[in-house]
Amino acid sequence: MKTPKVLIVLTAVNVAVLILTLVQHAGPVAAQGQAPMLRGRGLEIVDEQGRVRASISVMPASTSERGDAYPETVLLRLITERGRPSVKISSTEPASGLSVAGPTGTKDTFAILEAGGNSSSLKLRGEDGKEQVIRP
Numbered sequence: 417m418k419t420p421k422v423l424i425v426l427t428a429v430n431v432a433v434l435i436l437t438l439v440q441h442a443g444p445v446a447a448q449g450q451a452p453m454l455r456g457r458g459l460e461i462v463d464e465q466g467r468v469r470a471s472i473s474v475m476p477a478s479t480s481e482r483g484d485a486y487p488e489t490v491l492l493r494l495i496t497e498r499g500r501p502s503v504k505i506s507s508t509e510p511a512s513g514l515s516v517a518g519p520t521g522t523k524d525t526f527a528i529l530e531a532g533g534n535s536s537s538l539k540l541r542g543e544d545g546k547e548q549v550i551r552p
Contacts, residue, residue: 469495496520518543 461470475489487508494503498520505514511532518525528539538550 463497467495467497467499469497471495 458473460468471493477488478486490507492505493501495501500520502517513530515528525543541547
């Protein structure tokens with residue numbers, strides 16, 4: 417059985433296209449200049465089960481039910497696999513702080529580092545209720 421000339425020509429063209437494609441992509445991979453800026457109003461990082469494990473958000477200024485004023489705040493939370501926000505970093509115009517909480521199952525174990533106005537403090541508390549505040 418004779419192979420039609422059209423099939424031979426098509427096969428040759430396909431082989432040429434394949435070789436050309438391989439030659440074009442065979443060189444070293446290089447970065448394409450500067451990466452674009454990622455912008456948004458917040459960011460959440462989730463684990464394989466879809467649970468939020470870290471978040472960055474901008475909280476608008478607000479007033480509590482008791483009348484306490486809260487300034488606009490940028491807040492970073494790192495959250496355990498059980499949903500406990502164990503690390504928080506916040507920044508506002510009047511003050512900034514870092515809080516580290518104990519593991520799930522504790523309610524009073526924490527450390528808070530705060531800088532506001534012209535002062536700063538470190539507050540440490542254990543589950544046994546003992547507390548220490550350090551100021552310069």
